[in-house]
Amino acid sequence: MIKIQQNTLYGEAAARIRDMINEGKLLPGTRIPEKQLCEHFGISRTPLREALKVLASEGMVELLPNRGARVMRLTRQMLEETYNVMGALEGLSGELACRYATEAEVADIQALHYQMMAHYQRREIRPYFEFNQQIHDAIMAASRNEVLKETYSSLSYRIQRVRYSTTMIDEYWDQAVADHEAMIECLVARDGERLGSILREHLRHKLVVAAASGVIDESPATSAT
Amino acid sequence: MIKIQQNTLYGEAAARIRDMINEGKLLPGTRIPEKQLCEHFGISRTPLREALKVLASEGMVELLPNRGARVMRLTRQMLEETYNVMGALEGLSGELACRYATEAEVADIQALHYQMMAHYQRREIRPYFEFNQQIHDAIMAASRNEVLKETYSSLSYRIQRVRYSTTMIDEYWDQAVADHEAMIECLVARDGERLGSILREHLRHKLVVAAASGVIDESPATSAT
DNA sequence: CTGGCTGTTTTTGTATTCATAATTCATTTT
DNA sequence: AAAATGAATTATGAATACAAAAACAGCCAG
Structure with a gap:
């Protein structure tokens, strides 16, 4: 690093x-x-x-x-672009993680998943986000690719301020959790291809939510004062 | 940008x-x-x-x-990691290009492809590389994603010095050209999913070639003088 | 009252200076 | 003679100083 x-x-x-x-x-x-x-x-x-x-x-x-x-101002356009790129990177992380993760790492990720699920059941949004992030980070770490990790975190930093400021819409939340369930299955089964494609799509839903809430800058490129 | x-x-x-x-x-x-x-x-x-x-x-x-x-010294490890990440990004560029490229852009890319093929037939390596790069850049441009383009070129810069210094092994060259043939097909057919997966794999072969030639630094992390 | 012009102030971009850490080289010691 | 120590030199990191550009204010003309 x-x-x-x-x-x-x-x-x-x-x-x-x-x-x-x-x-x-x-x-x-x-x-x-x-x-x-x-x-x-x-x-x-x-x-x-x-x-x-x-x-x-x-x-x-x-x-x-x-x-x-x-x-830097975050426009809807930029946020969409960034989410797409991050999705591609997460997809790769999933593929690689299936190849390189140790059994211990898989077990850890599973554990994080169950903890996250507990907070989902109780609709505890903050802790849910915490564990969610930890799971994605753990997959990233298991991918054994420092360049990937750096590239991803650089993008992640850019949008940090809007990333967890969205209010969860139930429909999206359910979808995200369903994705996570499938992710764990893939990881355990070492099905890198499928995990990759899930992760590539996973963030796409989030965008809609972010766009719906008022966290991003929809105004044209006039310089703000 | x-x-x-x-x-x-x-x-x-x-x-x-x-x-x-x-x-x-x-x-x-x-x-x-x-x-x-x-x-x-x-x-x-x-x-x-x-x-x-x-x-x-x-x-x-x-x-x-x-x-x-x-x-920065390029180790085999770093090069491998970087190629993997670039592959993921190119994959996304392909997906998006199928969605957003205008017919004119597709036609341009096809034209570039045929020019490249001409140089391949004549085994003219330098011009081949030129057109090859232009094709990938054109797909990138057609993806309508500035963040993607920036991220990609940043990584591209890092490895620029080894990227086209490899001598072409016929077997790899044939494979690369076969990929390109398929890529054009997908683009014309707007089959983003398939183009994505071709591009994600496309660079992987290159790595082997680079590793074989002596352009990268295999020695441990001792500081060079 | 509005719009543009000019002189002043502020802020930015670059050069220079200063302090400190690293390197070199000579000297000393074993 | 080789290794180790320490002073001199050099390079880096940060602060200050200076030049140029932009922002601002007041003034004047319309």
């Missing part, structure tokens, strides 16, 4: 800005004031600007020449 | 360093001397270091804290 430079100032700054964006402390489309952030972090502009460059190449912020950095 | 800042010094520097790496002017594992490159580009260290940060987050170089930047 590519080491994130947490020990350097610019690495630290990048991590903190990422968090601020995901926590909603920096709003999409708003200008990121260099000076203010420098003072807030207690660092000079050099490392801060380096951090912004990194975040820009991660797609978290956009850099307008001579006009500073803005938090 | 995320605009690459070609007008700024750091953007220019990043582009030139990328090219230098792909052209073999900067060797994998070798240290990138900041001062020397600054003089070569006629810029100060600030924009150069910003460029290096960007390249690091693209996976082109690795940054060792207090020890400068090195050109």
Whole structure:
């Protein structure tokens, strides 16, 4: 895995800005004031600007020449595109996981699944999401592909702020759980092809839900103030 | 598409360093001397270091804290992982292209295919590669997914230096061409599912060829001098 | 009152400077 | 002679300084 430079100032700054964006402390489309952030972090502009460059190449912020950095806005279009790509990557992770996961890993994932199901039964949405995420991460880890993992998490970061802010529609929730049931079956049976195709479709449903709730920016590409 | 800042010094520097790496002017594992490159580009260290940060987050170089930047070395493992991920992305591009490509685009891709085939018949490897790449790019473009395109090209850049440096083994070449024949069929028939699965496998063969030729770094993670 | 122009302020992009960590090379010691 | 120590050199990381571009405010003309 590519080491994130947490020990350097610019690495630290990048991590903190990422968090601020995901926590909603920096709003999409708003200008990121260099000076203010420098003072807030207690660092000079050099490392801060380096951090912004990194975040820009991660797609978290956009850099307008001579006009500073803005938090990247998530349009419906971008979200759809991103979900599709993440779906493809998850599909690969499933295929590979079936090939490379140890029995212990499969058992762990099964355990996570049952815990998730418990929260589903009780309609406990937050814990459900937690375990859901853990399952997908565990499959990713079992795929033994660091490039895949990095690529996926980079995309995941971009949409983090909307990912779990959706209210669950029962119909979608049932579908997602049905997918998960099938996923576990495939994993146990080591049916990589089928697990792959389930995972490739799995996220597609989510998009509809996200689009329905008001979390994304439907307005045209006018620069927000 | 995320605009690459070609007008700024750091953007220019990043582009030139990328090219230098792909052209073999900067060797994998070798240290990138900041001062020397600054003089070569006629810029100060600030924009150069910003460029290096960007390249690091693209996976082109690795940054060792207090020890400068090195050109990322491609191990067999990494190449395999990257090809797998690119395969998944190409698979998605195929699926989407079948859905969204205009008839004109399909016709263009077909034309490219026949030009490529002509070079295959004459065993003209360089032009063959050119058209091959153009076909994959055209499918990517027809997929109407900018996130996909960006993600793919980022990975593509990383392995650019080995991608077309392989000598073609006839057996592999024939297989690749057979894939391409099938791909065109699927595209014309708008059979996204099948095109997807062909493309997901298409790159896998390439790996074997690359591994066979000596272009990748099989040695353990000792720092090259 | 509105729209555009000009001078000022602010902000961004780049260069330079400073501090610190790493490397080199000579010297010393065994 | 080889290894180890330590001073000198060099390179990196970060802060500051400076130049240029954009944003802003006030003014004037219509």
